[in-house]
Ligand SMILES: Cc1ncc(COP(=O)(O)OP(=O)(O)O)c(N)n1
């Protein structure tokens with residue numbers, strides 16, 4: 001058995017399906033939504049809501065943390081190391097323009113996992129070896145209204161990242177859904193991050209289950 005089995009890093013190594021979601025329109029049924037998608041097979045869930053005040057974000061994160069604890073899944077915070085620390089999150093996700101990784105590490109110590117966004121070959125190659133980075137994401141695979149204005153390097157960046165042969169966990173992101181998931185897998189990804197494919201589904205739990213099943217079949 002590996003020395004990370006059962007730890008957050010061990011669970012990250014096994015993770016295939018990562019959900020970013022806001023809480024808009026879900027005030028009443030947020031816990032129900034989270035229970036459904038986590039039971040469906042989401043391995044990591046990130047509260048991503050660029051408009052929240054820190055105090056509002058922290059309050060919502062209590063709901064996320066309780067759900068992740070019920071299902072033994074990882075809780076991620078976007079952008080803010082102070083909020084990740086206060087929420088006792090498992091993961092902080094940082095983009096290229098966010099806090100530098102060493103600065104986040106200085107706040108969070110070694111136990112919190114840190115993820116990094118990458119949008120170009122040089123960024124992916126750097127994230128694959130940078131100290132303090134636990135995983136990284138490459139994308140967008142397709143232009144997406146969830147991240148307007150972000151140019152899409154497409155599946156070429158997924159193919160490039162797969163070719164790095166890194167042992168570090170990484171995920172493809174941007175425009176991914178069940179209909180195009182096989183293209184992402186064929187390009188070499190083994191894990192994906194989605195927003196709309198789950199949040200906009202009629203049945204988010206079933207959408208998570210379909211994605212998770214296909215990802216597990218591809219292992
Ligand atoms: C898991 C995951 N991957 C990528 C992102 C995007 O991060 P970033 O580029 O910093 O953009 P914002 O999400 O902060 O707008 C993410 N949040 N999570």
Ligand SMILES: Cc1nc(C(=O)O)sc1CCOP(=O)(O)O
Pocket residue numbers: 020117118119137138139140141144145146147150173174175176193194195196197
């Ligand atoms: C939040 C985010 N980051 C991206 C990146 O490329 O770093 S793409 C993206 C949005 C992904 O949303 P959807 O699954 O709805 O297309």
Ligand SMILES: [Mg+2]
Pocket residue numbers: 078079093094095098
């Ligand atoms: Mg960010």
